[in-house]
Amino acid sequence: MNIYQHFREDERDFIDTVLAWKDDVDHQFAPKLTNFLDPREQFIVASIIGQNDDVAYSFFGGGEVVERKRCFLYPSYFKPDVEDYRISLFQIHYHQKFNTLDHRQVLGSLMSIGLGREKFGDILFDNGIIQFFADSDLKDYVMMNFESVGKATIKVDEIPLENALKATDIWKESMETVSSLRLDVVLSALLNMGRSKSRLLISSGKVKVNWREEESSSFLCEPGDIISIRGYGRIKVMAVEGKTKKDKWRMTVGLLK
Structure with missing residues (x-):
């Protein structure tokens, strides 16, 4: 059966990548952690890996209800922990009295310091509080280089995952x-x-x-x-x-x- 026929033409490269991940885990008996995936990419991973007896997978994005998540693929006998996903939660501090920041500005500013969209997850807002999830391996880089959003000067702190804002979006x-x-x-x-x-x-x-x-x-x-x-x-x-x-x-x- 041709697996590509079930997906879009422009998704072939990502499908090949998922198949390579699966083969690596299957043959090397070692887990594989992906970058942050959007919901469509998560759907493709789940469809391809399916109920494979040798390779299992799970998704985690740092919070309870988030859209962008990292996938952890592992031999079926392995039991992953939260730490295996290597996700850090950051909070942005800025002068709320003089600045109003939105999702588009934060997203653009993170990418302007050289972070690809796959390296950070959801951006959370609640009454002026702004948080975002990112790859833990980039923690030092983020804290040293992420200094402004729009015209606002900011400071970034890492905080525990359990302090993540609760998602307010209800579908x-x-x-x-x-x-x-x-x-x-x-x-x-x-x-x-x-x-x-x-x-x-x-x-x-x-x-x-x-x-x-x-x-x-x-x-x-x-x-x-x-x-x-x-x-x-x-x-x-x-x-x-x-x-x-x-x-x-x-x-x-x-x-x-």
Whole structure:
């Protein structure tokens, strides 16, 4: 069976990487820790590794309810601990009276000091408090180089994982029926708008899939995809359940506004 046929063409390189991870663990009898993966990448790992008798896997992102997680692959007899995921939690200190910081600014500032998006996890906000998870191996680098966000001067401290802010995002799950898994069709159905308007949102760069701008209306949605629509919130494709007798697709989605 051709494993690639179950995934998108542009996901082939990542699939090859996952297969290599699996083979390394299987043949070297040693665990493998990945970078932070987005929900779609986590779905691919779970699909490929599946119920393998020799190689097991688990995900952890530092907190109870987070989107970006590291995957730990290990021989089935191995029992992983939290420390095996090598995740540190950092809190940003800044003058809240004079500065208002948002997710986009923190994300951009972390990447501007040379951190790839795969090296840090979720960024958490609550009443002016800002925290983020990152690879523990980069702790010293982060604390020495992360000194500003936008125009705000900041200071970063490492704090225990158990002090992580609780996620406030609540996905409202529902079962939906759509005529196609095309991006424009899904948006039209779930946001209750015409196809022409959903296509305009996509072509004008207001729609991201898995944190990457997607300008193709014919993009096919799959489980694990997170769709962000500027001004409308986010949609998470939880599962695609199959077709109805009328040849329409049943899908479970989460809505977040």
